[in-house]
Amino acid sequence: MIQIRMMITIWSLFLLLTTACTENSPDTDPKNPPVEISLSEQNLLRAMELTDSAVSAHFTGAGMAMARYYNPYTEVRSNETGSVWMYTAAIEAVNAVLHGLQAQKEHGNAKLYDENFDKYTELLAQLYDNLDYYQGTFELVSYTQTKEWSVYGVNRGNAKGTAKVEGIENVYDDQMWLVRELLESYKITGETAYLEKAEYLTAYVLDGWDTTRNPDGTERGGITWGPGYVTKHACSNGPMVSPLVWLHEIYKDKSDEITYRYIDAEDKQTRKTMQMSKSEYYADFAKKVYDWQKDQLLRSDGVYDDMRGGCSPGNPQTETIDGTVYRKGISCQDRVGPAISYNSGTMLSGAADLYRATNENTYLQDAKDLSDDSFEYFAKLNQTHDGYYSYDISGFNNWFNGVLMRGYVDVHPAYGSAADYINTFQKNLDYGYENFLYEGFLPTNLLVGWSLTDNNNRTEGMFNFAFAAEYAVLSRYELTK
Numbered sequence: 001m002i003q004i005r006m007m008i009t010i011w012s013l014f015l016l017l018t019t020a021c022t023e024n025s026p027d028t029d030p031k032n033p034p035v036e037i038s039l040s041e042q043n044l045l046r047a048m049e050l051t052d053s054a055v056s057a058h059f060t061g062a063g064m065a066m067a068r069y070y071n072p073y074t075e076v077r078s079n080e081t082g083s084v085w086m087y088t089a090a091i092e093a094v095n096a097v098l099h100g101l102q103a104q105k106e107h108g109n110a111k112l113y114d115e116n117f118d119k120y121t122e123l124l125a126q127l128y129d130n131l132d133y134y135q136g137t138f139e140l141v142s143y144t145q146t147k148e149w150s151v152y153g154v155n156r157g158n159a160k161g162t163a164k165v166e167g168i169e170n171v172y173d174d175q176m177w178l179v180r181e182l183l184e185s186y187k188i189t190g191e192t193a194y195l196e197k198a199e200y201l202t203a204y205v206l207d208g209w210d211t212t213r214n215p216d217g218t219e220r221g222g223i224t225w226g227p228g229y230v231t232k233h234a235c236s237n238g239p240m241v242s243p244l245v246w247l248h249e250i251y252k253d254k255s256d257e258i259t260y261r262y263i264d265a266e267d268k269q270t271r272k273t274m275q276m277s278k279s280e281y282y283a284d285f286a287k288k289v290y291d292w293q294k295d296q297l298l299r300s301d302g303v304y305d306d307m308r309g310g311c312s313p314g315n316p317q318t319e320t321i322d323g324t325v326y327r328k329g330i331s332c333q334d335r336v337g338p339a340i341s342y343n344s345g346t347m348l349s350g351a352a353d354l355y356r357a358t359n360e361n362t363y364l365q366d367a368k369d370l371s372d373d374s375f376e377y378f379a380k381l382n383q384t385h386d387g388y389y390s391y392d393i394s395g396f397n398n399w400f401n402g403v404l405m406r407g408y409v410d411v412h413p414a415y416g417s418a419a420d421y422i423n424t425f426q427k428n429l430d431y432g433y434e435n436f437l438y439e440g441f442l443p444t445n446l447l448v449g450w451s452l453t454d455n456n457n458r459t460e461g462m463f464n465f466a467f468a469a470e471y472a473v474l475s476r477y478e479l480t481k
Helices: 002-024 039-058 084-106 110-134 172-189 192-206 238-250 278-297 341-358 361-378 397-411 418-436 461-480
Strands: 069-071 135-141 146-152 257-263 271-277 307-309 318-321 324-327 334-336
Touching (some): 039 110, 039 418, 084 172, 084 461, 110 135, 146 172, 172 238, 192 238, 238 278, 238 341
Antiparallel strands (some): 135 146
Protein backbone atom coordinates (compact mmCIF):
# COMPACT_ATOMS: atom_id res chain seq x y z
CA MET A 1 0.00 0.00 0.00
CA ILE A 2 2.82 2.35 0.92
CA GLN A 3 4.54 1.56 -2.38
CA ILE A 4 1.37 2.39 -4.30
CA ARG A 5 0.99 5.71 -2.47
CA MET A 6 4.62 6.56 -3.18
CA MET A 7 4.10 5.82 -6.87
CA ILE A 8 0.99 8.03 -6.93
CA THR A 9 2.89 10.83 -5.20
CA ILE A 10 5.80 10.60 -7.63
CA TRP A 11 3.40 10.56 -10.60
CA SER A 12 1.54 13.62 -9.22
CA LEU A 13 4.80 15.52 -8.83
CA PHE A 14 5.73 14.59 -12.40
CA LEU A 15 2.39 15.90 -13.68
CA LEU A 16 2.79 19.14 -11.73
CA LEU A 17 6.28 19.71 -13.07
CA THR A 18 5.17 18.88 -16.61
CA THR A 19 2.22 21.25 -16.35
CA ALA A 20 4.40 24.02 -14.95
CA CYS A 21 6.98 23.58 -17.69
CA THR A 22 4.27 23.53 -20.35
CA GLU A 23 2.56 26.62 -18.99
CA ASN A 24 5.84 28.53 -18.87
CA SER A 25 7.02 27.43 -22.33
CA PRO A 26 7.06 30.11 -25.07
CA ASP A 27 4.68 28.06 -27.21
CA THR A 28 1.86 28.12 -24.70
CA ASP A 29 2.53 31.36 -22.83
CA PRO A 30 -0.72 33.41 -22.96
CA LYS A 31 1.42 36.45 -23.68
CA ASN A 32 3.05 34.62 -26.63
CA PRO A 33 0.37 32.37 -28.16
CA PRO A 34 1.42 30.08 -31.02
CA VAL A 35 1.14 31.69 -34.44
CA GLU A 36 -1.38 29.91 -36.64
CA ILE A 37 -1.30 30.39 -40.37
CA SER A 38 -3.94 29.59 -42.96
CA LEU A 39 -3.65 26.72 -45.39
CA SER A 40 -3.28 29.30 -48.14
CA GLU A 41 -0.27 30.91 -46.49
CA GLN A 42 1.24 27.55 -45.61
CA ASN A 43 0.95 26.48 -49.25
CA LEU A 44 2.66 29.64 -50.44
CA LEU A 45 5.48 29.39 -47.90
CA ARG A 46 6.12 25.85 -49.06
CA ALA A 47 6.01 26.97 -52.69
CA MET A 48 8.66 29.60 -52.02
CA GLU A 49 10.81 27.14 -50.09
CA LEU A 50 10.70 24.60 -52.92
CA THR A 51 11.32 27.28 -55.55
CA ASP A 52 14.31 28.72 -53.73
CA SER A 53 15.86 25.28 -53.25
CA ALA A 54 15.36 24.36 -56.91
CA VAL A 55 16.81 27.64 -58.19
CA SER A 56 19.85 27.27 -55.96
CA ALA A 57 20.46 23.67 -57.00
CA HIS A 58 19.69 23.71 -60.72
CA PHE A 59 21.04 27.06 -61.94
CA THR A 60 24.69 27.99 -62.15
CA GLY A 61 26.63 31.02 -63.32
CA ALA A 62 25.54 34.43 -64.54
CA GLY A 63 23.88 32.81 -67.55
CA MET A 64 21.72 30.57 -65.34
CA ALA A 65 22.52 27.35 -67.18
CA MET A 66 20.03 24.79 -65.92
CA ALA A 67 21.18 21.36 -64.80
CA ARG A 68 18.42 18.93 -65.69
CA TYR A 69 18.96 16.76 -62.59
CA TYR A 70 20.00 17.33 -58.98
CA ASN A 71 20.47 14.83 -56.16
CA PRO A 72 19.95 16.41 -52.72
CA TYR A 73 21.51 13.38 -50.99
CA THR A 74 24.78 13.54 -52.91
CA GLU A 75 24.55 17.27 -53.83
CA VAL A 76 25.47 16.39 -57.41
CA ARG A 77 24.18 18.36 -60.41
CA SER A 78 23.98 16.60 -63.74
CA ASN A 79 26.06 17.72 -66.70
CA GLU A 80 22.97 17.48 -68.90
CA THR A 81 21.42 20.88 -69.56
CA GLY A 82 17.67 21.25 -69.33
CA SER A 83 15.66 21.93 -72.48
CA VAL A 84 13.74 25.16 -72.97
CA TRP A 85 10.58 23.37 -71.81
CA MET A 86 12.30 22.40 -68.56
CA TYR A 87 13.63 25.93 -68.18
CA THR A 88 10.13 27.32 -68.64
CA ALA A 89 8.99 25.24 -65.64
CA ALA A 90 11.08 27.57 -63.47
CA ILE A 91 9.34 30.61 -64.94
CA GLU A 92 6.01 28.90 -64.28
CA ALA A 93 6.86 28.39 -60.61
CA VAL A 94 7.96 32.00 -60.12
CA ASN A 95 4.83 33.32 -61.85
CA ALA A 96 2.67 31.13 -59.62
CA VAL A 97 4.45 32.40 -56.52
CA LEU A 98 3.98 36.02 -57.62
CA HIS A 99 0.26 35.44 -58.21
CA GLY A 100 0.06 33.82 -54.79
CA LEU A 101 1.75 36.81 -53.15
CA GLN A 102 -0.60 39.21 -54.94
CA ALA A 103 -3.59 37.21 -53.72
CA GLN A 104 -2.25 37.31 -50.16
CA LYS A 105 -1.99 41.08 -50.33
CA GLU A 106 -5.50 41.41 -51.71
CA HIS A 107 -6.78 39.33 -48.80
CA GLY A 108 -5.01 41.34 -46.11
CA ASN A 109 -1.57 39.71 -45.84
CA ALA A 110 0.49 42.63 -47.12
CA LYS A 111 3.50 41.62 -45.01
CA LEU A 112 4.17 38.44 -46.96
CA TYR A 113 3.79 40.37 -50.21
CA ASP A 114 6.09 43.21 -49.13
CA GLU A 115 8.79 40.81 -47.97
CA ASN A 116 8.91 38.71 -51.12
CA PHE A 117 7.30 40.25 -54.22
CA ASP A 118 10.29 42.28 -55.40
CA LYS A 119 12.63 39.32 -54.89
CA TYR A 120 10.63 37.08 -57.20
CA THR A 121 9.99 39.85 -59.72
CA GLU A 122 13.76 40.27 -60.05
CA LEU A 123 14.24 36.51 -60.35
CA LEU A 124 11.60 36.45 -63.09
CA ALA A 125 13.46 39.13 -65.04
CA GLN A 126 16.71 37.18 -64.73
CA LEU A 127 15.05 34.02 -66.02
CA TYR A 128 13.68 35.82 -69.07
CA ASP A 129 17.00 37.53 -69.74
CA ASN A 130 18.84 34.19 -69.81
CA LEU A 131 16.06 32.50 -71.76
CA ASP A 132 17.76 34.11 -74.76
CA TYR A 133 20.39 31.36 -74.65
CA TYR A 134 17.64 29.21 -76.21
CA GLN A 135 16.79 31.77 -78.90
CA GLY A 136 17.77 31.60 -82.56
CA THR A 137 16.65 32.92 -85.94
CA PHE A 138 15.61 31.12 -89.13
CA GLU A 139 13.45 31.52 -92.23
CA LEU A 140 10.26 29.50 -92.46
CA VAL A 141 8.07 28.64 -95.45
CA SER A 142 4.54 28.30 -94.04
CA TYR A 143 1.07 27.80 -95.49
CA THR A 144 0.61 31.50 -96.31
CA GLN A 145 4.03 33.20 -96.34
CA THR A 146 7.81 33.00 -96.03
CA LYS A 147 9.17 34.91 -93.06
CA GLU A 148 12.18 35.14 -90.77
CA TRP A 149 11.46 34.36 -87.12
CA SER A 150 13.41 34.58 -83.87
CA VAL A 151 12.06 31.80 -81.66
CA TYR A 152 13.20 29.36 -79.00
CA GLY A 153 14.98 26.12 -79.77
CA VAL A 154 14.68 22.90 -77.82
CA ASN A 155 18.32 23.09 -76.73
CA ARG A 156 20.43 25.85 -75.20
CA GLY A 157 23.00 27.64 -77.33
CA ASN A 158 26.50 28.64 -76.29
CA ALA A 159 25.61 32.34 -76.41
CA LYS A 160 22.40 34.35 -76.45
CA GLY A 161 20.62 34.22 -79.78
CA THR A 162 22.74 31.36 -81.19
CA ALA A 163 20.52 28.35 -80.48
CA LYS A 164 19.65 25.99 -83.35
CA VAL A 165 16.02 26.53 -84.32
CA GLU A 166 15.61 25.26 -87.89
CA GLY A 167 13.34 22.33 -88.72
CA ILE A 168 12.88 19.96 -85.80
CA GLU A 169 15.16 22.07 -83.59
CA ASN A 170 12.12 24.05 -82.41
CA VAL A 171 8.58 22.92 -81.63
CA TYR A 172 5.39 24.92 -81.40
CA ASP A 173 4.36 23.67 -77.97
CA ASP A 174 7.54 25.08 -76.40
CA GLN A 175 6.56 28.48 -77.75
CA MET A 176 3.01 27.99 -76.42
CA TRP A 177 4.15 27.32 -72.86
CA LEU A 178 6.28 30.44 -73.09
CA VAL A 179 3.35 32.48 -74.41
CA ARG A 180 1.32 31.33 -71.44
CA GLU A 181 4.01 32.31 -68.94
CA LEU A 182 4.77 35.62 -70.65
CA LEU A 183 1.10 36.55 -70.36
CA GLU A 184 1.04 35.45 -66.72
CA SER A 185 4.09 37.64 -66.15
CA TYR A 186 2.40 40.56 -67.89
CA LYS A 187 -0.75 40.16 -65.80
CA ILE A 188 1.17 40.18 -62.52
CA THR A 189 3.85 42.81 -63.31
CA GLY A 190 2.29 45.02 -66.01
CA GLU A 191 5.55 44.93 -68.02
CA THR A 192 4.57 45.52 -71.66
CA ALA A 193 7.71 43.76 -72.91
CA TYR A 194 6.20 40.49 -71.73
CA LEU A 195 2.99 41.16 -73.65
CA GLU A 196 4.88 42.13 -76.80
CA LYS A 197 6.98 38.95 -76.75
CA ALA A 198 3.86 36.87 -76.07
CA GLU A 199 2.12 38.33 -79.11
CA TYR A 200 5.18 37.80 -81.31
CA LEU A 201 5.38 34.12 -80.36
CA THR A 202 1.61 33.81 -80.77
CA ALA A 203 1.96 35.07 -84.35
CA TYR A 204 4.63 32.43 -84.94
CA VAL A 205 2.50 29.64 -83.49
CA LEU A 206 -0.60 30.62 -85.46
CA ASP A 207 1.51 30.79 -88.61
CA GLY A 208 1.75 27.04 -88.06
CA TRP A 209 -2.03 26.58 -88.20
CA ASP A 210 -2.92 24.54 -91.30
CA THR A 211 -4.96 27.07 -93.30
CA THR A 212 -5.12 24.84 -96.40
CA ARG A 213 -8.56 23.75 -97.56
CA ASN A 214 -10.41 20.45 -97.66
CA PRO A 215 -12.32 19.59 -100.84
CA ASP A 216 -15.46 21.14 -99.31
CA GLY A 217 -13.65 24.43 -98.71
CA THR A 218 -13.28 24.11 -94.92
CA GLU A 219 -9.89 24.63 -93.29
CA ARG A 220 -7.91 21.51 -92.48
CA GLY A 221 -6.82 23.15 -89.26
CA GLY A 222 -4.54 21.95 -86.52
CA ILE A 223 -0.96 22.87 -85.65
CA THR A 224 1.85 20.38 -86.22
CA TRP A 225 4.22 19.57 -83.39
CA GLY A 226 6.73 21.90 -85.00
CA PRO A 227 7.60 23.34 -88.41
CA GLY A 228 9.73 20.27 -89.15
CA TYR A 229 6.95 17.80 -88.38
CA VAL A 230 3.72 16.63 -90.05
CA THR A 231 1.92 15.06 -87.07
CA LYS A 232 -0.63 17.25 -85.29
CA HIS A 233 -0.57 16.84 -81.53
CA ALA A 234 -2.82 17.61 -78.60
CA CYS A 235 0.23 19.20 -76.96
CA SER A 236 0.71 21.57 -79.91
CA ASN A 237 -2.89 22.76 -79.96
CA GLY A 238 -4.57 22.60 -76.54
CA PRO A 239 -2.01 24.75 -74.64
CA MET A 240 -2.76 27.68 -76.95
CA VAL A 241 -6.49 27.99 -76.18
CA SER A 242 -6.23 29.76 -72.82
CA PRO A 243 -3.52 32.26 -73.89
CA LEU A 244 -5.66 33.20 -76.91
CA VAL A 245 -8.62 33.86 -74.63
CA TRP A 246 -6.41 36.00 -72.39
CA LEU A 247 -5.22 38.03 -75.37
CA HIS A 248 -8.83 38.49 -76.43
CA GLU A 249 -9.62 39.83 -72.95
CA ILE A 250 -6.60 42.15 -72.92
CA TYR A 251 -7.75 43.78 -76.19
CA LYS A 252 -11.49 43.49 -75.64
CA ASP A 253 -12.13 47.21 -75.23
CA LYS A 254 -9.36 48.40 -77.55
CA SER A 255 -9.24 49.22 -81.25
CA ASP A 256 -5.94 47.45 -82.03
CA GLU A 257 -5.96 45.51 -85.30
CA ILE A 258 -3.99 42.62 -86.75
CA THR A 259 -3.38 41.19 -90.23
CA TYR A 260 -5.12 37.87 -90.71
CA ARG A 261 -3.73 35.54 -93.39
CA TYR A 262 -5.90 32.86 -94.93
CA ILE A 263 -6.59 30.84 -98.08
CA ASP A 264 -9.60 31.52 -100.27
CA ALA A 265 -12.42 29.01 -99.63
CA GLU A 266 -13.59 29.06 -103.26
CA ASP A 267 -10.49 28.29 -105.31
CA LYS A 268 -8.72 26.73 -102.27
CA GLN A 269 -5.31 28.13 -103.14
CA THR A 270 -5.27 31.94 -103.33
CA ARG A 271 -3.53 33.47 -100.31
CA LYS A 272 -5.34 36.51 -98.92
CA THR A 273 -5.05 38.96 -96.05
CA MET A 274 -7.51 41.08 -94.14
CA GLN A 275 -7.46 43.43 -91.17
CA MET A 276 -9.51 42.60 -88.12
CA SER A 277 -9.58 43.60 -84.47
CA LYS A 278 -7.12 41.79 -82.24
CA SER A 279 -9.85 40.94 -79.78
CA GLU A 280 -11.97 39.23 -82.41
CA TYR A 281 -8.99 37.54 -84.04
CA TYR A 282 -7.73 36.00 -80.81
CA ALA A 283 -11.22 34.90 -79.72
CA ASP A 284 -11.94 33.28 -83.09
CA PHE A 285 -8.66 31.42 -83.07
CA ALA A 286 -9.20 30.20 -79.50
CA LYS A 287 -12.48 28.64 -80.61
CA LYS A 288 -10.95 27.17 -83.78
CA VAL A 289 -8.07 25.50 -81.95
CA TYR A 290 -10.39 24.20 -79.22
CA ASP A 291 -12.89 22.86 -81.75
CA TRP A 292 -10.16 21.17 -83.83
CA GLN A 293 -8.78 19.28 -80.86
CA LYS A 294 -12.21 18.32 -79.55
CA ASP A 295 -13.27 17.07 -82.98
CA GLN A 296 -10.04 15.26 -83.82
CA LEU A 297 -8.72 13.88 -80.53
CA LEU A 298 -11.52 13.44 -77.95
CA ARG A 299 -11.91 9.76 -77.10
CA SER A 300 -15.03 7.77 -76.33
CA ASP A 301 -13.98 7.57 -72.66
CA GLY A 302 -13.96 11.37 -72.45
CA VAL A 303 -10.21 12.14 -72.37
CA TYR A 304 -7.85 13.19 -75.15
CA ASP A 305 -5.57 11.15 -77.39
CA ASP A 306 -2.04 12.29 -78.11
CA MET A 307 -1.99 13.13 -81.81
CA ARG A 308 -3.05 12.64 -85.43
CA GLY A 309 -0.43 10.52 -87.18
CA GLY A 310 -0.15 8.19 -90.13
CA CYS A 311 0.87 10.98 -92.51
CA SER A 312 2.38 10.19 -95.88
CA PRO A 313 4.92 11.43 -96.69
CA GLY A 314 6.36 11.74 -93.21
CA ASN A 315 8.12 15.09 -93.66
CA PRO A 316 6.91 18.58 -94.64
CA GLN A 317 6.25 19.17 -98.34
CA THR A 318 5.92 22.39 -100.35
CA GLU A 319 3.94 23.44 -103.40
CA THR A 320 4.25 26.40 -105.79
CA ILE A 321 1.20 28.56 -106.42
CA ASP A 322 1.36 31.57 -108.75
CA GLY A 323 5.15 31.41 -108.58
CA THR A 324 5.34 31.41 -104.76
CA VAL A 325 6.36 28.47 -102.58
CA TYR A 326 4.12 27.49 -99.66
CA ARG A 327 3.89 24.58 -97.29
CA LYS A 328 1.45 21.86 -98.35
CA GLY A 329 -1.54 21.01 -96.19
CA ILE A 330 -1.56 17.86 -94.07
CA SER A 331 -4.28 15.28 -93.57
CA CYS A 332 -3.23 12.76 -90.93
CA GLN A 333 -5.82 10.01 -90.59
CA ASP A 334 -4.62 7.91 -87.65
CA ARG A 335 -5.54 8.90 -84.13
CA VAL A 336 -2.73 7.87 -81.80
CA GLY A 337 -2.66 7.50 -78.02
CA PRO A 338 -2.03 7.23 -75.24
CA ALA A 339 -4.13 9.64 -73.24
CA ILE A 340 -1.80 11.90 -71.23
CA SER A 341 -3.01 13.97 -68.30
CA TYR A 342 -1.81 17.36 -69.53
CA ASN A 343 -3.63 17.03 -72.84
CA SER A 344 -6.89 16.89 -70.91
CA GLY A 345 -5.63 19.56 -68.50
CA THR A 346 -5.06 22.16 -71.20
CA MET A 347 -8.53 21.55 -72.61
CA LEU A 348 -10.04 21.88 -69.13
CA SER A 349 -8.42 25.30 -68.75
CA GLY A 350 -9.40 26.20 -72.31
CA ALA A 351 -13.04 25.26 -71.75
CA ALA A 352 -13.12 27.22 -68.48
CA ASP A 353 -11.62 30.32 -70.10
CA LEU A 354 -13.86 30.13 -73.16
CA TYR A 355 -16.91 29.77 -70.93
CA ARG A 356 -15.88 32.82 -68.92
CA ALA A 357 -15.32 34.85 -72.08
CA THR A 358 -18.39 33.74 -74.04
CA ASN A 359 -20.86 32.43 -71.44
CA GLU A 360 -21.69 29.63 -73.88
CA ASN A 361 -22.98 26.58 -72.02
CA THR A 362 -21.28 24.17 -74.43
CA TYR A 363 -17.92 25.04 -72.89
CA LEU A 364 -19.27 24.67 -69.36
CA GLN A 365 -20.69 21.23 -70.11
CA ASP A 366 -17.41 20.24 -71.75
CA ALA A 367 -15.55 21.36 -68.64
CA LYS A 368 -17.82 19.39 -66.33
CA ASP A 369 -17.68 16.23 -68.43
CA LEU A 370 -13.91 16.40 -68.89
CA SER A 371 -13.35 17.05 -65.18
CA ASP A 372 -15.26 13.93 -64.21
CA ASP A 373 -13.93 11.74 -67.01
CA SER A 374 -10.29 12.76 -66.58
CA PHE A 375 -10.37 12.16 -62.83
CA GLU A 376 -11.92 8.75 -63.34
CA TYR A 377 -9.27 7.92 -65.95
CA PHE A 378 -6.10 9.31 -64.35
CA ALA A 379 -6.68 9.11 -60.56
CA LYS A 380 -6.29 5.69 -58.90
CA LEU A 381 -7.48 5.25 -55.30
CA ASN A 382 -5.40 3.13 -52.88
CA GLN A 383 -2.97 2.14 -55.62
CA THR A 384 0.12 3.46 -53.85
CA HIS A 385 -1.10 4.46 -50.39
CA ASP A 386 -4.38 3.70 -48.64
CA GLY A 387 -6.76 6.63 -48.69
CA TYR A 388 -4.81 8.52 -51.37
CA TYR A 389 -5.29 8.92 -55.11
CA SER A 390 -2.24 8.19 -57.23
CA TYR A 391 -1.42 9.61 -60.65
CA ASP A 392 1.01 8.04 -63.09
CA ILE A 393 4.45 9.54 -62.51
CA SER A 394 6.42 7.70 -65.19
CA GLY A 395 8.31 9.74 -67.77
CA PHE A 396 7.35 13.40 -67.55
CA ASN A 397 3.99 12.76 -65.93
CA ASN A 398 4.82 14.60 -62.70
CA TRP A 399 4.82 17.83 -64.69
CA PHE A 400 1.89 16.74 -66.87
CA ASN A 401 -0.20 16.09 -63.76
CA GLY A 402 0.39 19.65 -62.58
CA VAL A 403 -1.27 20.90 -65.77
CA LEU A 404 -4.26 18.68 -65.01
CA MET A 405 -4.48 20.07 -61.48
CA ARG A 406 -4.41 23.61 -62.81
CA GLY A 407 -7.23 22.67 -65.17
CA TYR A 408 -9.36 21.59 -62.22
CA VAL A 409 -8.56 24.87 -60.45
CA ASP A 410 -9.56 26.86 -63.53
CA VAL A 411 -12.84 24.93 -63.83
CA HIS A 412 -13.72 25.15 -60.15
CA PRO A 413 -15.43 28.60 -60.16
CA ALA A 414 -18.04 27.18 -62.55
CA TYR A 415 -18.04 23.59 -61.31
CA GLY A 416 -17.74 23.15 -57.55
CA SER A 417 -17.33 19.37 -57.76
CA ALA A 418 -13.80 19.94 -59.06
CA ALA A 419 -12.86 20.73 -55.45
CA ASP A 420 -12.75 17.00 -54.70
CA TYR A 421 -10.27 16.47 -57.51
CA ILE A 422 -8.12 19.42 -56.47
CA ASN A 423 -7.98 18.13 -52.91
CA THR A 424 -6.21 14.94 -54.02
CA PHE A 425 -3.24 17.04 -55.15
CA GLN A 426 -3.21 18.97 -51.88
CA LYS A 427 -3.18 15.71 -49.91
CA ASN A 428 -0.39 14.18 -51.98
CA LEU A 429 1.80 17.26 -51.75
CA ASP A 430 1.27 17.53 -48.02
CA TYR A 431 2.02 13.85 -47.48
CA GLY A 432 5.25 14.18 -49.41
CA TYR A 433 6.22 17.41 -47.65
CA GLU A 434 5.43 16.25 -44.14
CA ASN A 435 7.04 12.84 -44.48
CA PHE A 436 9.84 13.11 -47.02
CA LEU A 437 11.04 16.72 -47.41
CA TYR A 438 14.82 16.63 -47.55
CA GLU A 439 17.05 19.70 -47.85
CA GLY A 440 14.20 21.62 -49.49
CA PHE A 441 13.33 18.91 -52.04
CA LEU A 442 10.47 16.48 -52.50
CA PRO A 443 10.92 12.99 -53.94
CA THR A 444 9.66 12.10 -57.38
CA ASN A 445 7.09 9.81 -55.77
CA LEU A 446 5.31 11.86 -53.12
CA LEU A 447 3.55 8.85 -51.59
CA VAL A 448 6.54 6.48 -51.46
CA GLY A 449 9.49 8.73 -50.72
CA TRP A 450 13.22 8.49 -51.35
CA SER A 451 15.34 5.50 -52.22
CA LEU A 452 17.49 3.96 -49.48
CA THR A 453 20.37 4.20 -51.96
CA ASP A 454 21.57 7.81 -52.04
CA ASN A 455 22.71 7.68 -55.66
CA ASN A 456 19.18 6.77 -56.78
CA ASN A 457 17.65 10.00 -55.52
CA ARG A 458 18.25 12.14 -58.59
CA THR A 459 15.35 14.57 -59.19
CA GLU A 460 14.17 16.32 -62.36
CA GLY A 461 14.45 20.09 -62.17
CA MET A 462 11.11 20.57 -63.87
CA PHE A 463 9.46 18.31 -61.27
CA ASN A 464 10.94 20.34 -58.44
CA PHE A 465 9.53 23.49 -60.01
CA ALA A 466 6.23 21.73 -60.78
CA PHE A 467 5.67 20.88 -57.10
CA ALA A 468 6.42 24.48 -56.18
CA ALA A 469 4.00 25.77 -58.81
CA GLU A 470 1.28 23.40 -57.62
CA TYR A 471 1.61 24.62 -54.04
CA ALA A 472 1.47 28.24 -55.22
CA VAL A 473 -1.61 27.61 -57.38
CA LEU A 474 -3.29 25.88 -54.43
CA SER A 475 -2.44 28.86 -52.22
CA ARG A 476 -4.29 31.22 -54.53
CA TYR A 477 -7.14 28.73 -54.93
CA GLU A 478 -7.70 28.59 -51.18
CA LEU A 479 -8.16 32.36 -51.07
CA THR A 480 -10.39 32.69 -54.10
CA LYS A 481 -12.46 29.49 -54.11
